Amino acid sequence: MYRLAVRFTGNQHSAEDLVQDVLIKVYRMRAQFTDIEQPRPWLARVLYREFVDRWRREKHAPVSFSTLESEEMKDHQETVADQGYTPEQAASSMELQQQLTDALAKLNEDQRSLILFHDVEGYTLEELSVVMSLPLGTVKSRVHRARARLREILSGTEGTFQSADSFSISV
Amino acid sequence: MNNFDCQAVRSQFDEWLDGDLDRVASQAMESHVHGCEACAGLLHRDKLLRTALRNMPTPPPRPGFAAEALKMARMADRTELKKAPTSSSGPAGAWMMAFSGAALATSCIAIALWVTQPGGRLPGQGPAVPGDAVLADRSAQLLAARQPLNQPAAQTVSLSVGRVESMRLRIDAPRDLSEVHFSVDLPENVELAGQPGIRAITWKGQLLKGENVLELPLLVAKAGASGVLAARVNWGQFERRIETSIVGVNRSEDGKSPGSGI
Numbered sequence: 001m002y003r004l005a006v007r008f009t010g011n012q013h014s015a016e017d018l019v020q021d022v023l024i025k026v027y028r029m030r031a032q033f034t035d036i037e038q039p040r041p042w043l044a045r046v047l048y049r050e051f052v053d054r055w056r057r058e059k060h061a062p063v064s065f066s067t068l069e070s071e072e073m074k075d076h077q078e079t080v081a082d083q084g085y086t087p088e089q090a091a092s093s094m095e096l097q098q099q100l101t102d103a104l105a106k107l108n109e110d111q112r113s114l115i116l117f118h119d120v121e122g123y124t125l126e127e128l129s130v131v132m133s134l135p136l137g138t139v140k141s142r143v144h145r146a147r148a149r150l151r152e153i154l155s156g157t158e159g160t161f162q163s164a165d166s167f168s169i170s171v
Numbered sequence: 172m173n174n175f176d177c178q179a180v181r182s183q184f185d186e187w188l189d190g191d192l193d194r195v196a197s198q199a200m201e202s203h204v205h206g207c208e209a210c211a212g213l214l215h216r217d218k219l220l221r222t223a224l225r226n227m228p229t230p231p232p233r234p235g236f237a238a239e240a241l242k243m244a245r246m247a248d249r250t251e252l253k254k255a256p257t258s259s260s261g262p263a264g265a266w267m268m269a270f271s272g273a274a275l276a277t278s279c280i281a282i283a284l285w286v287t288q289p290g291g292r293l294p295g296q297g298p299a300v301p302g303d304a305v306l307a308d309r310s311a312q313l314l315a316a317r318q319p320l321n322q323p324a325a326q327t328v329s330l331s332v333g334r335v336e337s338m339r340l341r342i343d344a345p346r347d348l349s350e351v352h353f354s355v356d357l358p359e360n361v362e363l364a365g366q367p368g369i370r371a372i373t374w375k376g377q378l379l380k381g382e383n384v385l386e387l388p389l390l391v392a393k394a395g396a397s398g399v400l401a402a403r404v405n406w407g408q409f410e411r412r413i414e415t416s417i418v419g420v421n422r423s424e425d426g427k428s429p430g431s432g433i
Contacts, residue, residue: 002229002232002236002237003229006229006230007227007229011230012230012231012233013233015232016232016233016236016240018246019232019236019240020240020243023240023241023243023244024243024244024247024248026244027244027245027247027248027365028248030364030365031335031364031388096223096224097223097227097228100220100223100224101226101227119221119224119225120224120225120227126396143185144185147185150220151217151220154220161211161228
């Protein structure tokens with residue numbers, strides 16, 4: 001839940017606030033838990049709605065991602081960089097991540113949400129259908145369009161993006 | 172391979188990578204990509220993109236954040252529990268103190284909270300209040316009102332051990348009432364779900380005209396536990412009190428049990 005909150009709010013502090021709000025709301029609903037067939041998308045939907053309803057309205061940085069440059073993120077990146085990458089690989093990784101965050105910030109909110117849920121956090125299309133309260137077919141086509149748009153945006157920096165190919169990301 | 176093939180193949184990269192293509196289609200894709208450097212490059216780019224998205228870092232939360240957040244949620248819930256009567260009302264003038272849902276009500280206790288102006292009449296529907304009793308002054312009213320209704324202590328409710336079950340108190344009010352004080356005292360080994368260790372709870376709220384429902388999600392800690400749950404409702408000088416004995420029982424999964432009393 002926290003990780004998802006970070007994806008949407010863009011920084012640790014706002015993510016913690018969002019999670020706290022959601023936790024208070026969910027705690028009051030705990031007696032209903034046994035009726036919930038799919039807890040993960042249900043919880044994600046509560047968080048997403050809280051974010052959309054409140055945080056976006058209050059202009060809590062609708063995923064600007066600029067805040068990902070915060071100290072804690074730098075610390076985290078340094079930690080990642082310590083995990084067996086050469087300095088060049090680590091730098092390349094960070095460069096790629098920056099390109100991605102910039103590109104995601106250029107998507108519209110719906111597209112960004114879909115990418116964050118599906119491609120970043122690994123929610124299945126079925127789960128997304130629950131989260132977004134949309135038919136499965138609609139979710140599928142929207143994810144497809146969101147990915148296409150993301151590729152378009154990245155293609156503006158494609159040369160650089162491809163250069164990141166030289167480091168250790170593997171499939 | 173012509174451009175048409177390439178376009179068709181590339182348009183299906185997502186489905187392919189998602190594993191949505193059948194074996195025949197997947198083999199056709201593989202065959203094309205194997206012989207087409209341009210498509211192979213784009214496919215590799217898409218794979219790279221997906222992996223990079225999955226690997227996007229997140230800063231960890233502050234140490235202890237999870238425990239703090241949970242504690243805050245509990246505290247907020249407790250505060251809300253105390254405020255509930257003023258902040259929510261349901262259909263037909265009912266308010267729910269707390270959580271219904273999966274926790275099934277095992278019993279209903281009726282408290283008739285009939286309140287009249289000084290010198291007025293008590294309607295008398297409450298079993299222990301004499302019908303059509305005419306009360307001459309406030310002290311008499313208070314005295315009458317302090318009589319427990321429904322012979323409550325004689326009632327016994329059996330609750331399953333280790334499972335949240337709700338007890339509902341019905342409180343009928345002749346009109347909207349504000350500044351109503353509520354209190355609930357729990358016996359040993361019985362707690363409000365999610366509020367371990369709390370034996371007594373009091374709060375101030377309001378009643379709406381008609382039927383109001385106070386739902387208490389209760390958890391009995393051990394079999395054989397028994398004691399008296401006392402609920403009190405005060406408005407001005409008027410008080411209604413009800414008591415009921417609670418017994419913890421081990422109950423089979425099918426929910427069959429000795430009668431739950433009320």
